[in-house]
Structure formats: structure tokens, C-alpha cells
Amino acid sequence: MGSIAWSGKDVLSILDFSREDLETLFETADDFLKRPGSVPKTLADRIVATAFFEPSTRTRLSFSTAALKLGAKVIDLSPDVSSVLKGESLSDTIRMLQSYSDLIVMRHPSEGAALLASEVSDVPIVNGGDGSQHHPSQAMLDLYTIRRLKGRVDGLRYAVVGDTRYARTAASFLYGLAKYKPASVYLVSPEGLRMRDEVKNSIRKLGLRTEELDTLEPVLGKVDVIYMNRIQKERFPDPNEYEKVKGSYRITKSLLSGAGDAIVLHPLPRINELAYDVDDLPNAAYMEQARLGVPVRMALLHLVMGGGAR
Ligand code: NCD
Numbered sequence: 001m002g003s004i005a006w007s008g009k010d011v012l013s014i015l016d017f018s019r020e021d022l023e024t025l026f027e028t029a030d031d032f033l034k035r036p037g038s039v040p041k042t043l044a045d046r047i048v049a050t051a052f053f054e055p056s057t058r059t060r061l062s063f064s065t066a067a068l069k070l071g072a073k074v075i076d077l078s079p080d081v082s083s084v085l086k087g088e089s090l091s092d093t094i095r096m097l098q099s100y101s102d103l104i105v106m107r108h109p110s111e112g113a114a115l116l117a118s119e120v121s122d123v124p125i126v127n128g129g130d131g132s133q134h135h136p137s138q139a140m141l142d143l144y145t146i147r148r149l150k151g152r153v154d155g156l157r158y159a160v161v162g163d164t165r166y167a168r169t170a171a172s173f174l175y176g177l178a179k180y181k182p183a184s185v186y187l188v189s190p191e192g193l194r195m196r197d198e199v200k201n202s203i204r205k206l207g208l209r210t211e212e213l214d215t216l217e218p219v220l221g222k223v224d225v226i227y228m229n230r231i232q233k234e235r236f237p238d239p240n241e242y243e244k245v246k247g248s249y250r251i252t253k254s255l256l257s258g259a260g261d262a263i264v265l266h267p268l269p270r271i272n273e274l275a276y277d278v279d280d281l282p283n284a285a286y287m288e289q290a291r292l293g294v295p296v297r298m299a300l301l302h303l304v305m306g307g308g309a310r
Contacts, residue, residue, distance in 0.1 A: 006303035010118040011126045014136040014172055015202075019179040024309045026144050028299035029292075031310035039298070041071030042307035049101035051077040051093065052128065053084070053108045058268060058290050059128045059138070063105045066297035070305075075101060091120045098123045103305065109234075124304050132166045132196075132235055138267050139172035141296040143180075145289040146225055149263050153180040159219055161188040162229035162249055162273055164195040166236070169267040170229050171199045178206035185210045186219050190248040192241060193231070216251065220258045226251070226283075228266040228274050253277040265289050 005021045017025075032039050048067040052060050064074045077097060079085070084093060090113060097104050098121040106117055107128040114127035114134070129135040146153050158177065164170045164187050174195075177185065187195050187210050194212060203210065213219065216226070228251060236242040251264070252275040263285040266274050270286075278284050303309070 006300075007306045008124060009304055010114075010124050011136050011300065011304065012114050012118060013127070013134040014139045014176045014179075017136075017179075022140065022143065022176070022179060025140060025296065025299050025303060026147060028302060028307075028310045029144060029295040032295045032298050032302075039069060040302070040307060042302045042305055043067060043070040043072035043102075046072045046102040046305060047075060047100065048072045048301070049075050049077065049097045049104045050128075051079070051097060051104060051106040053079045053106070053113075054129065056107055056128065058293055059107065059135075060105070062290075062293035063126070063128065063137075063297050063301075065294050066301055069294070069298055070301055072102075072301075090116060094120050094125075097121075103301065126300070126304070129168055132168050132232070133171065134175075135168040135172045135267075137293075137297055137300060138169050139176035140300065141289065141293045142169075142173050142227070142265060142267070143176050144296050145265060145285060145292050146263070148292065149285055149288070150224060153177070153182070155181065155183050156224040157184045157186075157219075157222055158182050158225045158227065159186045159188050159213075159216060159223045160227045160229070161216055161251070163193045163231045164189045164229065165193045166232035167229040167267075170195070170227070173227055174199065174203050174208065174210070175206075178203050178208040182208075184223075186213050186223065187211070188213045188216050188219070188249070190214060190245050192245045193248075216249075216255070217258075220255070220262075221260055223259075223262050226259065226262050226264045228264060228270075228286075230266075230269060230271055230273060247272065249273055250275065251278060253281060256281055256283055259283055 111131035111133040266286040
């Protein structure tokens, strides 16, 4: 029940999923966490391919872990030692992988790469990040973490902090949040890292209202969730622009003394925007967030590969 929307589907953007689809995913992830002994081998005899054309620790390994836990075998394309180095095109690479596997999880620096892959592939494509655009499974696990730690997503007050311009995690999180009814959403960034108009326009159309701020201090103590983002150095078209904004925001233990019981999320990796002394605070939720990547990605793979809602 309820998984028809997921079965066989490409997962390119969280925008393609309804709130009900997300709830099905979250309930399935809850079930996997609650009854680890009853996790079905939905992917037995199936092969999942991972193809990451950009660095990744959590996304690639948590998808692989999730696939293995569901009984799949996993093959991995390493672009630095494959024919990609000889100049093979993305579409040829994907054509090969789809003939070897039953589902492909991919990450690529170009926006739209996962969409292109979905057009040449007969097996489902799961987008593990395309440029600054989408990172749907990250947004799903972010919402799931909030739901578990705060009991709900609706009615809360959110601050999305940092590189809201280039971080696909920030854009995808807002696209996901637009399916819910948050009480308020603050976008906190220096001027040069403001959210792109294209993202602002689409969330506005979806009815999500946001307010832009330069610093977190005015809303600390008023927000329930602080979503930090790394400055996306690799995506700046001009290194001088990066130099202007690098180190322009950072949260520390002392700053958070006024944060009440707000939870701090971060997709990780952190560089220096999130001090290590925050780790000891009860507010720090990012390690739990990373851990929950496994059950959420298990639920995603299970539903896409035709497993029923749990
Ligand atoms: C993020 C990404 O790749 O977009 N990492 C992740 O998947 N957890 C965030 C980042 O690199 O800043």
C-alpha cells in the first residue's frame, strides 16, 4: 500500500514526491529501525551500481550499506580509474551501468546530469547530488531527522545557515520543507551567498515564505532547527568571490548558549563553519542525522525496487 508512487521511479528531486510519498518513506524507515530483525531482503539477487563523479563519504557509503542490508550486491564505478578518464561520455557510461545493474545511484558536478542519465537508463536513477541543484535523499533524511527528534516538521521555526547560494543541500531542504507547514523559515547568509532567484521563485510558488538575514543572532532562541551548510568552495565560478566570503559564518558552543533546545543539523562534511566544541552540546544532531541516512536510504531503495510500504 502506498508504495505505487515509488515503485520503479527515478529519484531526481524531492519536488517529484508528495508529502504522502514522504510519509510512506518515513514510516518504512521507522519500521526498519524498530524491527531490524524483520528487514526484508527486497534487493536479494539485485545489483546496485554507485557512480560518484564527485567526492562523497556519507551518501555513497550509506547507500551501499543500505543496499547490502536489503540483500543486494553493490558494484562501484570509480571515475578516476575507469574509461571516464579516457573521455567516455556520461551517457555511454550510464548505458553500460544500466546493463550491469538494477538501480544506479549517481553524483555528478553538472546540474541536470541525473536527469540526462534517467533519459538513457532503463533502470531507476537515484540522484546523489547534481551540481548546486538537487540532493533529494539528503533532504529526505533531514526531514526524517527533524521528525524523529522534534516529533514533527510542521509548525517549527527554521534557520538555514551559510552557503544558501551553492549548497544543493540547502535548496533541496527548502524544496522538502515546502511540502510542510513550517511556522517560519530564515535564510541566514552573507550577501554574496544568498539563495539563487530560481530556487526562491520555485519555493515561493509552492507557498513557502522565507526571510533573509545576515546573521543568526537575531533569531537564536526563536528557532527550533538550525541547518548549517558548508561553503561550497568548489562551485564558485571565481576564486576571488570565494575569498570574499570564506570564514564569514561560524557557529560555536558559546554562540549556541542562547539557542535553547534548537537542534543543529549539518549534512557534513564540516570545514570551519561548525566548531568541534558544539559536538558536546545536546543541540548537536548532525551525527544522528548522518546515522539516519542508512534507514532512510534503505526505505528509499526498498520502495523504488517494488517493496511494499511498512
Ligand atoms: C553534501 C553534498 O555533497 O552536497 N554532503 C552530503 O551529501 N552529506 C554537503 C556538502 O558537500 O557540503
